[in-house]
Amino acid sequence: MVxxxxxxxxxxxxxxxxxxxxxxxxxxxxxxxxxDDGSDDRTxxxxxxxxxxxxxxxxxxxxxxxxxxxxxxxxTNARHEFIFFIDSDDQFDISEIxxxxxxxxxxxxxxxxxxxxxxxxxxxxxARGWNIVNRLLFGTRVKDINCAFKCIHRSVFDRFTLxxxxxxxxxxxxxxxxxxxxxxxxxxxxxxxxxxxxxxxANLRVILxxxxxxxxxxxxxx
Numbered sequence: 397m398v399x400x401x402x403x404x405x406x407x408x409x410x411x412x413x414x415x416x417x418x419x420x421x422x423x424x425x426x427x428x429x430x431x432d433d434g435s436d437d438r439t440x441x442x443x444x445x446x447x448x449x450x451x452x453x454x455x456x457x458x459x460x461x462x463x464x465x466x467x468x469x470x471x472t473n474a475r476h477e478f479i480f481f482i483d484s485d486d487q488f489d490i491s492e493i494x495x496x497x498x499x500x501x502x503x504x505x506x507x508x509x510x511x512x513x514x515x516x517x518x519x520x521x522x523a524r525g526w527n528i529v530n531r532l533l534f535g536t537r538v539k540d541i542n543c544a545f546k547c548i549h550r551s552v553f554d555r556f557t558l559x560x561x562x563x564x565x566x567x568x569x570x571x572x573x574x575x576x577x578x579x580x581x582x583x584x585x586x587x588x589x590x591x592x593x594x595x596x597x598a599n600l601r602v603i604l605x606x607x608x609x610x611x612x613x614x615x616x617x618x
Contacts, residue, residue: 397426506583
């Protein structure tokens with residue numbers, strides 16, 4: 397299980413402990429990978445303490461590179477057959493991984509879609525527009541591109557290499573999946589309002605970076 401984290405000192409320990417509790421119920425073989433993407437709060441120290449547990453591994457980016465870069469570090473270092481990733485903001489119910497299990501051997505990507513998205517209006521509006529843009533440019537037809545609740549077969553990354561450093565990472569995954577004719581299963585998941593920490597996905601710098609990477613990917617795939 398991969399957790400990208402940027403300034404999540406108020407959430408990361410609680411979320412990881414929930415993950416440990418859930419994973420111990422569903423499998424005897426697992427690892428948790430936490431990637432600190434240049435946090436300037438107590439996140440690095442907290443995850444180093446968590447790494448004292450044998451099933452937890454941590455990686456530190458010396459500076460903030462981006463959400464996609466954090467995920468790519470996790471994907472590259474994952475050692476097991478299935479890579480499940482989830483954000484560190486405690487907006488998902490990790491126990492709902494059980495709803496994915498019937499599908500993980502049949503589909504190469506099992507992805508969540510938020511049944512009722514609990515985000516501010518502007519963030520929801522941006523997400524709808526982003527989904528439309530990706531459908532027009534890449535033919536991506538999943539319901540919720542940026543839902544951070546996914547399970548991916550390790551073998552997928554033998555087919556192509558993701559390059560996005562920013563929020564474009566999910567859109568790139570689906571564009572490549574469509575190009576390589578990968579099988580995808582969508583499963584509805586619960587979503588909850590953020591209770592602690594600060595969202596960065598609607599930051600103008602993050603949005604502009606995503607569009608730059610979007611244009612680069614469009615050129616790459618055409």
